[in-house]
Amino acid sequence: MRSSATAEVTVSSRARTDAVCCTLLSNPIHPTVAIAIDPTASEAAQARRIPAPCSEALPMAAMRRAMLRAAQLGDAVQPTLLALLWCTLLVFVKRASLAESPPAWPTRARSFIDAAYFVSPGSNDIDMEKIWADLDWAAYRVMASLSTVTGLLLAFRSNSAIDRWSTARRKWSDVQATSRSLLRLLSASLLGGNDVVAPVSNRDFARNQASRAHVEATLATVPFFSISLMYEMRARSLELSSGRTSLVRSDLIDALPPAIIAATHRHRCSIPSANEADKAAEEEKSRLMQNTASPHVLRPRARSARDTHGGVISTNLALTALVVLQQSLDALHGGSPFHQNGAEEGLLSSPVYAHSIGLVNALSGHMTDLERIRDTPIPLSVSRHFSRLLAIHTLLLPIVVAQRLHVQLPLCLAITGVVTTMLYGVDSFAATLAQPFGLDQQDLPLEKYVADAQREWDEIRTACNVDATSLA
Template sequence: MAEEKEIQETYLEVEETETPRSSRELARGETKAIQRKKKKIKNETGYKFHEFKVAGGSVIDDIYIPVLVYTAWAAIWTVIYQQTKISIALQPIVITLLSTVLGLLLVFRTNTSYDRYWEARRLWSTLFTHSRNLSRLIWYDVDAAGDRKKVAEKFGAVNLVVAFAVACKHYLRGEKGFHYEDLHNLLIHVPDFKPGQYHPETDSLPLEITFHLASYFKRTRKEGMVDAVAGGQMIIALNGLTDSLSSFERIVFSPVPIAYNIHLKQIIMFYLLLLPFQIFSTGYSAIFITFLAAFCLLGIEAIGSEIENPFGYDHNDLDLQGFCEELKAEMAQLCERPTALESTAWSLPAELSDLTKLKSFANRK
């Protein structure tokens, strides 16, 4: 009994009468409360009538004029053919050849654009990972030793991590400088960005922010505020942020070659101009067939152009604003936590509430 008492006091001082409840047996009310707080992520269900949507993500606004032009072209020649019966029909080989080439080009165009879109999303996830790791290391591994100034510096360093993501958002959209409502307040504690001070010109504000973070990490190591392992992890995370920035630049500044886009549009134009002459035998249905072909081909080409640069303000671009707000909220919650979490304050896990079982674990070698 004395030995069990010693184990009990050593392992978290739980009263004998206390029986921890298993984490698998939460009360129904608690389970519902947790579910309400969670952000629900689910696939769309039900019928959304998206086929009638002409704005807010649709490309109809971009293509309806050329679609109408090609339809009018088909209507003019169809009426002429039906009224005069002049021999203006083309041999099938022409459209067959163009269809093969056009199909290959559209597939390549769409796949290339979506690959860029998906890589951009993956890079934002990588940026999130490095930002979370870096903020955690700053908050829990840098020893402020109760010094208010050092604690304030930790707040400032976490702000710079958030500022890096926000600065990337503006930088990728071609918005230079830092005088933005969601960015300036994250940098104002740094002398270079204080109001009324001289602001050094920089073409890449995110890169400038990494310089200030690197300077802070160097001082924390020099003053012994962080151990060598945590300091090395901070540099790795900071390098990860820089790698993400360089990859973002590769997507933004290396678009699909303009010659390819021009050639694709030209082939679509030739195809739609010649299509009515191939299908005159269908009668006035040739007008509707040309309309459908123009709507499909021009729409696919427009989608490729829409997602080629996923960092803009279009409905089909990545939600950079939402990403930055989510990261900012996470960092704000982090900074509300104490800078040290003591595991000695833990109570017994539910699975070890039986002291006999706990004793057997403790005696293992």
């Protein structure tokens, strides 16, 4: 255990102002959390070692949530306002057309200049009552004919969105369960203390320390996979720094293998910075709400970028973490050709190694399922056709309402507003739930899942170390 290298991830009253002012605008992933190093924090906070909410960040977080809610309500409020204006216009037109004496001000103004211009009240043979009755009949029949299609598309859109959200939650639960099983299996096998042998020389001591560091790095890669998967689903770059607003614990950063650290830096350089992402946040959010493309299409990705050796830089950090994890398992089992001295040969038995590889394959499968949800939008033709049906319904509903309730304008507006808001509200929440990996309040709380994975990593590792100490 490297307790000296472990930094407590807490927030103190002295460091809140600097941490918030320097980091709130630089990281769009978790704006309500500030991370600072505080040696005087309470024991409860040190035991949890999770990001604590900052009071200064709460107003800004509330403002951001209000803006997101306003953006979601705008999808339903705008067509509702248009429907209300259309209904009001129809009511006034119907009242004017059915009045006993039409407005006389144009006639008086014209007849004052030219006496030949005079329209008698009986010269108008147009039956406005019949016209409004025919218009009401046609609008009602069209709405009745399209109600079945609208209901089917409404059910399909809402059910598909809810199914995507629930499937994403179930697959992330599978990631949590598989990671927990892999951590438990490797910790019990590598840190159980059954084969603890006292070193007889300095070389043996150094070899044991190197082996222990390799084991710690292998275990730290498991929760790091969940962290990198979250950032991959959100198409954001991951920065390993405990002094900034980050969800990665400092002790986990210290235990990561160098290959993961290098891959993280390359991944961060190949993705636009947080400030550049914030500039296009509104455009990205609007396109995501339409659900017409994957988040990876919205940001320029350096697919052709190459490192100093001419190799292509991988931008999938979660896949890189799985590759490094399997390489570590191969080395612990003795299948790596890079360990000539045999220091780490035989640390992992064949049954445990086979089971561990199966769990790594399961993590790869779960990642593929999550990518399928992210990269498979609802067909654009369905969304467009549903929008046309809603527009037709919005145009015809005020006609039917104005024909029957033109003498009660508030009731007409209330009925039109409620029905239109409910229809467009379903479309709005379906578009929101169809992308469950975003930053909205309705999206999956991935930050909590990542914090739970890191906490379980620390608890399992601590329990195995205590058992090894007692056995020794």
